[in-house]
Each structure stands twice: as structure tokens, then as C-alpha cells.
Amino acid sequence: MKANAPGLPVVFVHGMRVSGTMWQPVIDTLGTRHPIAAPDLPGHGSRRGEPFTLAGAVAAVTDAIDALGGRALVVGLSLGGYVAVETAGSHPDRVLGLVAMGCTATPRGLLGAVYRGAARAAARYPQEANRLSAFGFRRTLPGPQAHAMISGGLTCGAMPDVARAVSAMDPLAALAAYPGPVWLVNGERDHFRRDERRFLRACRDGRLIVRPRCGHISGLADTEALARQVRDAAAVVTVGRAGATSIPTHHTASTEGPR
Structure with a gap:
């Protein structure tokens, strides 16, 4: 966690079977301008062995927000994106803005069944x-x-709890309940983008960004692009708080490539 910085506080939420350390390259690139936290969710990292629940995951995020002053931009990828969406919907007063990455597939139907089956096999x-996951990360990322x-x-043993919790949630309802700015x-090439237009329509103030040639985690390779996305979102939130009493409802779509 980095404190005593003047910028907007940012809380990063990690993906399934990894931990808050996954965000360290992005945190290092952002530098010290923003107070930052990247908590471990139940069943992961320093909290391995605990049962994963969605309520427990949301509590980990809100505790991190409170430690940074009570309001923050929340950024999540994959599982972290779903947890970030749930946090925004259930605690809109704490979430100044939401960057939800790789999590715009409704976690039901065939995809949900495949997801739960893979989780059972891993557990x-x-x-x-864990060894296969580590090998895959090394092959995919710098x-x-x-x-x-x-x-x-790595904690693949937590995957069944995660799959059950995510399959039971309603991310569209959570997005609809959140009035603040959202970046999807x-x-x-991410298979979790299949319902992205439905997710965008559910947002009151949403934007969709599709990064060319990136997959579910390969986008982490471009640390500068991710840090720029966070800075841009933080700037929009900061301007909105300073200059507007309310944020207008709108939906936009765009693509982003390497600059």
C-alpha cells in the first residue's frame, strides 16, 4: 500500500488463484501519485485456506477502500472484475469509479458449466x-x-468456491445499481467478452474499451497501457467530482491499441 499521495486512491482486485501481487508491475508504473492498495481475497495469497465467498471478497475490497480514506477508484481483472462490480453495486458510496476488466460474460449456461468443471478438476x-498455471503465466507474459x-x-484449490460464488451473482444488476462511471x-481475443454489449447497456455511465490482439491475461504484458487506463479513469473521476454535481448517463464504445 502506498499512502500520503495527492492523487485519487486506487484499489486493485486480483484474479482467481493468484493474489494482489499480480498488480505490482502496474503499481510500480503508476508511481507514488496515487494511494494504492491491492488486497488478497479470501482463499488467495496471504489468506489461503480461508473459504472464498463473494461477501468476504467484497469485504476485503471495502476494507482496503476504508484504509485509503473511504472512497476509491476500484480496478479488477477477471474474478477481480466481478468482485469489483459487486462492490460497486452494493457500496456505491465507496466506489468513485469502476474499471472492470475481462469480466463481461454472464457466469451461467455453458460457460458457467465449463468454468465450474475446470475448477473442480483443478481442486x-x-x-x-498450480504448476500448470505457473507454466501458463510464464508462457503468456514477460x-x-x-x-x-x-x-x-497460487491457490487452485480455491477455484470451486470461486466458481460457485461467481456463478450465483448477477453482475448486470450490480452494474445497474451503480451510478458512477464504469470502464469495461x-x-x-478474450472469451469473457461475449456479453460486453449487455454489460455496457446495464451501466448508467459506461464505456467499453476493446484492446486489439489481447487475450484474457495477455493484456497484462503492456504495463504502460494498463497504467494509462487507470490514470485516465482517475482523471475523469477527479474532474467529475470537481466540476459536476451529477454525472450524465451515457454509453460509449471504443478500441485501444498500443501507442
């Missing part, structure tokens, strides 16, 4: 699944980003 052989994904420990960010 049956957790050590092997060295520093892969190290960040792995360094906090997907890789062009």
Missing part, C-alpha cells in the same frame, strides 16, 4: 494445477509480469 489435483502473477502463491475493458 482435485491442486499442486499439479518475466516481470509472470513473476508478479506467481510470487504471491476487454481484450479482443
Whole structure:
């Protein structure tokens, strides 16, 4: 956590089976302007062994927000994106803005069944699944980003609890309940973008950004682009708080590539 900085507080929420360390390259790129937290969710990282629940995950995020002063921009990827969406919908007073990445698929139907089946298989052989996950991260990401994904420990044994919790949630309702600005960010090749237009329509103040040639986690390779996305979102929130009594409802779509 970085404190005593003048910028907008930011809370990063990690994905399934990894930990808050996954965000360290982005945090390092952002520098010290923003107070930052990247908590571990139940069942992950320093909290391995705890049962994962959606309520517990939201509590971890709100505790991190409170530690930064009570209001923050929340940024999440994959599981972290779903948790960030749920946090925004249930605690809109604490979430100044929401950047939800790789989480615009309704977690039901065939995708949900595949997701739960893969989770059960990973939990049956957790050590092997952890090794395969580490191998996959090293093949997909540059060295520093892969190290960040792995360094906090991998916990594939938590995956069934995660799959059940995410499958039971209603992210569209959570987005509809949140009045603040939302950035839905997907890789062009991400299988979790299939319902992105429905998610965008559910937002009161939403934007959709599709990053060309990126997959579900390969977008983490471009740390500068992710840091720029966070800075841009923080700037919009800061201007909105300073110059408007209310944020107008609108929906936009765009694409972003390397600059």
C-alpha cells in the first residue's frame, strides 16, 4: 500500500488463484501519485485456506477502500472484475469509479458449466494445477509480469468456491445499481467478452474499451497501457467530482491499441 499521495486512491482486485501481487508491475508504473492498495481475497495469497465467498471478497475490497480514506477508484481483472462490480453495486458510496476488466460474460449456461468443471478438476489435483498455471503465466507474459502473477502463491484449490460464488451473482444488476462511471475493458481475443454489449447497456455511465490482439491475461504484458487506463479513469473521476454535481448517463464504445 502506498499512502500520503495527492492523487485519487486506487484499489486493485486480483484474479482467481493468484493474489494482489499480480498488480505490482502496474503499481510500480503508476508511481507514488496515487494511494494504492491491492488486497488478497479470501482463499488467495496471504489468506489461503480461508473459504472464498463473494461477501468476504467484497469485504476485503471495502476494507482496503476504508484504509485509503473511504472512497476509491476500484480496478479488477477477471474474478477481480466481478468482485469489483459487486462492490460497486452494493457500496456505491465507496466506489468513485469502476474499471472492470475481462469480466463481461454472464457466469451461467455453458460457460458457467465449463468454468465450474475446470475448477473442480483443478481442486482435485491442486499442486499439479498450480504448476500448470505457473507454466501458463510464464508462457503468456514477460518475466516481470509472470513473476508478479506467481510470487504471491497460487491457490487452485480455491477455484470451486470461486466458481460457485461467481456463478450465483448477477453482475448486470450490480452494474445497474451503480451510478458512477464504469470502464469495461476487454481484450479482443478474450472469451469473457461475449456479453460486453449487455454489460455496457446495464451501466448508467459506461464505456467499453476493446484492446486489439489481447487475450484474457495477455493484456497484462503492456504495463504502460494498463497504467494509462487507470490514470485516465482517475482523471475523469477527479474532474467529475470537481466540476459536476451529477454525472450524465451515457454509453460509449471504443478500441485501444498500443501507442
